[in-house]
Structures are given as structure tokens and as C-alpha cells.
Amino acid sequence: MAADHTKLLCLWLSFSISFVYTELAYADNYIVHMDLSAMPKALSGQLSWYSSILASLSDNFGDKTNITIPSSKLIYSYKNVIQGLVVSHRRARGLAEHSRVCFSVRDRLVKVDTTHSFEFLGLNSNNGAWPVSDFGKDIIVGVIDSGVWPESQSFNDNGMSEIPSRWRGECESGTQFNSSMCNKKLIGARFFNKGVIAHHPNVTISVNSPRDTYGHGTHTSTTAAGTYVEDASYFGYAMGTARGMAPGARVAMYKALWDEGFYASDVIAAIDAAITDGVDVLSMSFGIDQLDLYEDPIAIATFAAVEKHFRLNISWK
Template structure:
């Protein structure tokens, strides 16, 4: 008799008083099958549950299942099926798992409150459902503010705070009429970012069929407090360039997932292309027309109701895409190696973007078929996982150094930011498609989820990881959490080669693009050593940067400003050295840094320094060994960079790693040396 795994939901209120726990009750229920059956049973308790559900998982035959259905407390049973991959696949790409690591150790971010300053929130989104969450922590002192189409009752145990701030905006523009004077999101950005950081589990999520599965945030048990301070009618997004040393600055990178469509040529050969065309349609055996340089003028009659093939040879994809959109075509194939394909994937007409290799396959077919006879079919809504190499730093991700604080290497780290699927207000249309034969009318499509790219998507991933670390280490300071994330990050992709930079022709990424590396939540739980920073250290840095006392008071909110020890060297988990050259320079230039590390391991440990080559510079560490006897012990060291004033390369980099004798810990920091000027930067 065949057996299958079932998830059985039970009513705990029906548990007899003779049982000391639900687990004993479920076990006894299964054991009773043996005593009442004349046949040998193989029923087996797999799991018992009291958190997400009340019940158990067991291996049952059909007759055993029927027996269970007649036992006291039985509610219903469902057959255990293969779990769908997370729609926010970045969760899996980060290595987060319910079995071990940052999720269970960090209690999924339980009771950590993540504050989000953004465009507001859509409280009705399922990602902010509070089912199963405990009461709001007593430490919470915030509020849920009433506003236009936003009642305070919309907050719950998940969305515990929502406020909106626009008095500054209105004072500058007194005649401005706000479309939504409340914390409600009319842009979608805030809903997307907050659900990425802390969204709860939502099954059946997708973007018009792309990435179908279960959506979940990085810290799903954390709370969210939304502060709407970005308005469609005010300053635009992406106007803040963040180099502040006391915050975490996050670059954006790809994950190992692509959204695809399939082009099947008339000879039966198929090639895959990138797309996010939303409409639920496909094209079958449509005539093809090769145009080539589609940004130039061409005869619309020649491409009428055909699949146009365009070749992007001079980085003219923008002009080509919109030029074709204005013609009445059935679809388009863009052969391109552009780094900006993501910007056009959510197209309004059927489009596939294929690389040069696949493009050659298409061109070979077109050359072999008589003119006017070539045909092809297009299908959409594909999702491909496990793509390589990944991660890669996105082309749009901002590079360092920072104008505001060039002596601190920025960004700090990179995290998933490309094509991230997360919650979306269902009143906003995230996509349109051309709906009439004239090619001029557009139809809006609606979805509860949307796919966006940007550092705005990578930041909430890092915030969620920080929430997990805060739960696991409640006494750690923000700088300790940042340090743990930076020094345990990955500098290799899933092919075990250096992470590439799409914006630099897929060359190995420098720390000016990816910071210390790609965040690795599970390793960050136990970093071995941390670089901690106290408030006075930041004040010393501001003093060294020649901030006035009044300016520092505005930042610190304290009238007691002590600038007796100004310094441009702060206890940061990274290094950047400038080699500005002038006519009085000697043959050698020396830069020195002092760092103090805190041991966060258990028992005695010895760490040894290892430095990779940094261009042609001479880098040394003193001392080369650090010995620790107990947790929280601190030790200091100096890093010295010696170079020639004739430094040939504009930027060189390497790494300092502190490794313990048992090789349990590798505490890595990037080292950048540059001949760029410290001021007047244009990055």
C-alpha cells in the first residue's frame, strides 16, 4: 500500500488533559493506528507544529489517513508537495534557510523594528499581514497617523507605525496640491522596499507570471514603521548621495535568476532572451523582418505585423527601442550586449533581448532563408534560476569614493538589487502594453507585486540582515553589525571567480563598486572580530574634516563638542589611501592607519594577518599576530602603505585578512589606493 506525506491540521483545544504536550498527543494519535488496525502500519511522525499551524506532518497510507480523519481534534489534511521557490529569490541567494544560520538564530528578526523613510506604504498588502505575530513590543513609542485614505486602524502588529512629513515641501510650494496627503503609497517604491526588508510570507506571488512562488522578506518577523518623506510632487528619487560614515552604504548587484522568453525560429532552433513583457500572449509563426540599425528611419510598411530584428552595434538601444515601439510590429528581437537591458525589459510590446551569441544564431537563420520567408514564434513568462555568474555589480550602482566623506571607503557592501520582486500597491499599474492595431493605445495592467531594480532594492536586503544580527546579538552596536556584515562578505561569485562589474565591461569589481563584497548573512552571525566605533570617534572625524562646531552640534544634537583630537582615520573595517602628487613630493609616499578589533569568539584565539598584493605598493601590518584570551578583549594594529609618487594606476586594491589559527574565522577588509583627488570628486 502506497504511503505519502500529509500535513495534518489539528485543534489544540481538543487535546485530552492526559497529554503533557501537543507532541505527545500527536504521537499517541499515530500510535493508535497500530492498535486498531489488523495490518502492519508504517505511519511515522515527521514534524509537529504549534507556531505557524497546529498539527503535524506524517507519512500515511490512504486507510491511515481515513483513520486520522475520524480522531478527535482533526481539522483537515493536505498532501505535502514540493515547495515553490521564493519569489524574492534573493532570500535563497543569500543562503537564508529555516534549517540553520541567520534565520533561526536571528529569530527571523523577531521584534526588531525597521524604520523606512520612503514614499509611504500600502497597508492592505498581504506582505504586511500580522497573522501569528506577537503583541507590539512595549519599547515602541511611535504612532500610526490618520490621513487621507489612511486610518490609523490600518496599522497592526506588523505595520506598527506610519507617519507622513510634508510641511517642508508645502512651505516651499504653498500652492502645491498633494494627491495623497497621508502615509499611503501612491508611488509604490516604499511598499516595495519595506516588504523586501520585512515582508511576511505570501504564497502565489508573481509579476504577471514571472517568478511565480512565495514572497517573503529578509526579516519576516520584524516590524515595520513607515515614514513617508518622499513625495511625487517634491524632490525626485535618487537625489541623495550617501557617503555618511555612520550609516551602511549598499551597492546593488544581480542574483542568479533571469526572466526570460523563448524565440523559436522557423527551422526549429530556439534561443532564449531576456524579457518582462507582461501581457499573457505569445506569437506563433510570424514573419520576420531584419532592419539592423533600428534607431534609424525605416519603412513601417515593411515591418507591419512582423517580428523586427534589430542589431545594437553602437550602444543605441534606447533610440532603437522607442523607434520600434512607434511602429505597428508584432514583436521585436534586439541583439545587444548593452548593460542597460534591465531598463527596457518591462516593455509595452513583445520584445526579447538576446546576446551576441544567440544573435548570431538568429542571423544565420535569416541568411539561409529566402527573403520574406523567415518566420519565428515568441513565448514569454519564463523564469530561469541558477544563472552564472552571479552576483555581478549592476551598471547603475553608484561608485565611490564619496564626495561627502572621501576618507572612508564607500560603498560598504553590495546586496541583491537587480530585478527584485516585492509587494506593490494594487491600485497602481506597474505595467502597460499596446492594445490596438494602430500601436498608439496603451492598456494598464495591475498586480500586487512588481519587479524593480536599484540600490533602493539592495538597501532593504541589508537592513533585513542587520535586523537578524540585532536579534541574535542584542548588545551589538550599529557599527559592530556593519563590521560583521562587511568583514564576512563574499568577493567571489557562484563560479568561484572574482565578482564582476557589469558597468566595467564585466571586469573584476573593485571595492569602489562593491565595497567589501556581497553580504553573507550566515557568516555575519559569527565574524570572530569586529571593528567598533563610538560616538566620539565620529566627532573626531568631523573635526578632521574641518566641520565647524556649530555644524557638528547640528549633527550630534549635543552642545558638548570636543575637537581636541581631530582625525581623518576612523576605526572602519576598510581602508582607502590617497596619493596626491605635487611638485614637492619625494620618491615615496606613506599612509598609515590604526585599527582596534574586538574579539567576539569563545575561548582563546590567535589571529594572523595576511595581505594580498595592492598594485606595486608595499603594504605591511604591525603586529602581524593578535592574541586573545577571552570574549570582548580588544587589540590594536597599524597598517602601513608605502608607494611611489609616480603611481601609474588610478586605482589599485587588495585585502587584509585576519585568520585565526584554526581557520574558523577570516576577517577581511578591502584596501584601496588611488591617485584620485580627495576633493572635487565626480563619482
């Protein structure tokens, strides 16, 4: 995000949101937005700056011994969607009075959703923007969700050309998932769970990989960009050819929703990585209820993603 944009957000949001300490939120984590323009030029980057600030904080916050707080100082460091970091409540309390902090918001649970995009957009498969775009040929769709089941025929790459050279992402290995499961259709798969682990330090992630155990990610990614699958049916009913909105597009999955919890901090980390990887479109089927846009951490992150994409487009021309 550009420095001038960061200053504008800091100025506006510092008057809109304040860090409020309550015992109820004591074990929560916080997303802390920093004023990047204030970073000392001698430092090598944002991560070293955040680390030095956290290292300077005192651990003596009068913590109650009957409350467990994760020991890790830094949960996430973001560089694209926001200029900031995610820390435990205790660290956020220490940062609250720091002059370089714009504002802090509590990490929140997100709620999965779905939609009927082509109907909403009024698209027609026979004429107009949909067929003219060649149904999304070679567009890279970054899907942020609960992972992917790569064996689905919706991800077969039959007849697809080589992966676009602008792609900078990767296919991460993990439980029941290895990098060979990606192909020319499913070109990337990554996973982010530091947020859910920080909220539940004793949790055991059952499938620590991009593999989908919830089902929602495979559903939304194939709806968005699944390729043509002939003779598809529902137990023999409604026989036909299944396809997504953009069957010619590539899919990059960013698993940020887990059986163990759906947290905004993991979602923002996924958005941050997707921008670095070079996705063209972000597909997200979830949200946070009953929050104004200016205090919704995902809304702020996606606003920055739109600005980043706009700036990249300008630089390409």
C-alpha cells in the first residue's frame, strides 16, 4: 500500500476506532495497523521494525495468573493489504500507546456464505461479456476458503496451455497433500492457520495442509472456475455437463478457514499472499456480521487489495 494511502487511513481510522481493554476480550488477538511512514530508514523492513517494537515492550502488564495467553509475540506480519501485524491481547495493550500505531481491531470469526454470481451479474452464456472473455481463459482466480479437494474432475487440466509466466505462487505440501497434486488448472495451494492456533494454543490441526475437510472451499472454487466435466449428475439425476463461472481460468487455493475455526487474521494473511503471488481475481464467500466497513478488518484488507491491483494495472500500461 502506498505511504500516502497509509497516512490517510491512519488519520481517519484513528478517530474512528480505539483500542478498548476489557477482561472479556483478554485472551483475544488484535490486528494492529501501523504508520509505515514512521519506520526508521535504517531498518531492513517492516518485520524487523515490528520485531524491534515488540522486543521493547515490557511483559509486566499485571496479567492475572488464571488467564492463559499465547507466548508468541508476533502472530502475523502483513505487507500488502495492511501495514501491520497480529499480536496477542497482552502485546496489543503494550502497543496501544505507541505513537506509530494507527489503530487496533480485535481478530474476529468469519461466517461462510455463497451466492449466484452469474444471475446477479446478468450474464448470458450465448452473448455479451461472458463469451467475449472466453469464459475467463488464463485469468488466475485466487479462492480464499477452506481448502481444495484436488482429485475433483473440475480441476482437470486437459487441453490447458502452460501456466502464465506472471504467476509467482506455489503449491505447498502437508497432511494428505503434496505439490504434485497441482497442475495447469489448480496452479497453487497454500494454507494459513497461525490465527486459529493463536486463539486455541492447545488445538491439534487435524489436516494441516491445503486439503479441504469442510467442503466449502471445493464447492466455491469449482463454482467460480471449475472446468468442463461431462456426464455429471446428482446420483443419476440432472445429467449434463458441469462447469464453473470461468471454466477457462486457473485456480489458486488459499486455505484460511479451518474445522478448528474461521478467523479474520488468517483470511487477511491469505489475501496478503495472493497479492504477492499475482492473482487477478479474489473469490471469497464469507463475511463478518454486524460491523461497519471502517472497522471490518477484511473490508479494509480487500479495499487495499483493489488499490494494489489498480496500481499494478497502471504500471503495466
